[in-house]
Amino acid sequence: MSLMAALCVNVVTVNMLLSVFFLSDVSVDCGDIPGLSITAPKEMEALSGSCLLIPCNFTAKEGTHFNSSRDIYGVWIKSDSRFLNNKDNVIFNSSGSVNSYKMKMIGNLTEQNCTTLFSDLDKNKSNKYFFRIETEHFRATACDDPLQITVRDSPWSPTINISGEVKEKKSVTISCSAFTPCPHSxxxxxxxxxxxxxxxxEENTDGTFTSKIQQSITLSHSHDGFNISCSATYPVDEGKPGKTKETQQTLSVPYAPKETSASISPSGLVSAGSWVNLTCSSRANPPVSNFSWFLKTEHGSMKVAKGHFYQFSVTRGGxxxxxxxxxxxxxxSNEILLTVEGEEEEIHYGDIKFSDGRPAPSSVGEQDSGQQQETVYARIKASKSESSSEQTAEGLQDIYAKVNKK
Structure with missing residues (x-):
């Protein structure tokens, strides 16, 4: 045989061995007729020191002669290999003959319910498990439906959920839920x-359970940024301090701007030609997109700048x-009075009504004839000197005389 031929034979042999190896890993030797199937989760997690409720229903496959009226027992088998008939792998039999693992048949086997409570779990019990039913003359294993159980030391984080429109003045329902592998604990x-x-x-569609707490609230702007904190404490080892996991979630509530305020620096009297800074702040969600500054004048408010910060050189107060x-x-925002040092006069605008001393008209007709009162808009300079009252009185008398001449 040539070297090349020998190599080919060796390659074929290795491939055959690999095929046998991998096939043996997925093919389970039940040792009996695989005439049973179960409906149960493929994988389940449990907490060390706690329990696990395994939801389970079984069905005898077509052609399997199973009589549910006879005494029937449920068996759980631990399997690290492809052989299930090793007696050492049988960990529980509802007949009471084997109970090396702390398990209890909760379901009614005559109703094809194989739900089982698995207690006193630890990480060593992480394994693959098979279910079997037995009667006096019948035995069938769910070889194609193994259950992988993984035992963990740390608990699961709870989940916070908010249902409804998250907006100011809207009502929402906030819930906190936690995975519950064992509703008995x-x-x-x-x-x-x-x-x-x-x-x-609450029972889930796959037969597992969830613990939940919920609360309905009407949102306001004060809830924006509120941090919801929820903890789940799992009891373990029949009374020992539980294992706790916490979840937090921050509320984001949209609302229009509120608590808008304006400030000035420096405050108090300022000199003409000096620089002042105006700053505007506000609470809003989403954040403020536009800041505008206004100066109040005799003709109304006048827009003078944009932006939350406004800096300018002082020419006059306002x-x-x-x-x-x-x-x-x-x-x-609130209004800010800018006062300039050295400004001695303040200008006031107002309505002043004068009468010619004649009696008031007695009818609308007399008013229409031109004998009604007249309104005069006057510009009065109010001085801060000692004679300000006298000057103001003299100014009023002059205006009064001019009106009477008309």
Missing amino acids: PPQLTWNLPQNSHSQI VYYSEVTNILGNNR
Whole structure:
């Protein structure tokens, strides 16, 4: 035989051996007729020191002669290999003959319910398990439906969920839920929301369970940024301090700008030609998209700048304020009085009514004839000197005389 031929034979041999090896890993030798199938999760997790409820239903396959009226027992088999008939791998038999693992048949086997409570778990019990039914003259194993159980030391983090429109003045329902591998020993849920509702246990579609606590609240802008904290404490080892895991979630509540304020630096009297800084701040979600500054004048408010910060050189005093906007609305700040040192006069505008001393008209007709009162808009200079009262009185008398001449 040539060297090349020998190599080919060796390669074929190796391939055959590999095929046998991998096939043996997926093919289970039941040692009996695989006439059983179960409906149960393919994989389940449990907490060390706690228990696990295994939801399970079984069905005899077509052609399998199974009589449910006879005494029937459920058997659980631990398997690290492809052989299930090793007696050392049988860990539980509901007949009471074997109970090396602390298990209890909860389901009614005559109704094809094989639900089982698995207690006193530890990490050494992480394994693959098979279910079998036995009667006096019948035995069938669910060879194609193994259950992988993984035991962990740390608990599961709870889940916070918010249902409803998260918006100011809207009502939402906030819930905190935690995986519950064993409803006989559920986790205790606590959070920083009002504790006026009790935890409840809900069954999932796959037969597993979830513990939940929930609360309905009406949102306001004060809830924006509120940090919801929820903890799940799992009891372990029949009374020992439980294992706890916490989850946090921050609320984000959209609202129009609020608490808008304006400030000035330096404050107090300032000199003409000096620089002042105006700053505007506001609370809003989403954040403020537009800041505008206004100066109040005799003709109304005049827009003088944009941006949350406004710096300028002082030429005269005045009253300033800011307005802010986001996509949900707007808000106006307080007013700031800018006072310039050395300005001795203040200008006031007002309505002054004068009468010619004649009796008031008695009818609308007399008013229409031109004998009504007249309104005069006057510009009065009010001085801060000692004779300010006298000057003001003299000014009023001059205006009064001019009106009477008309």
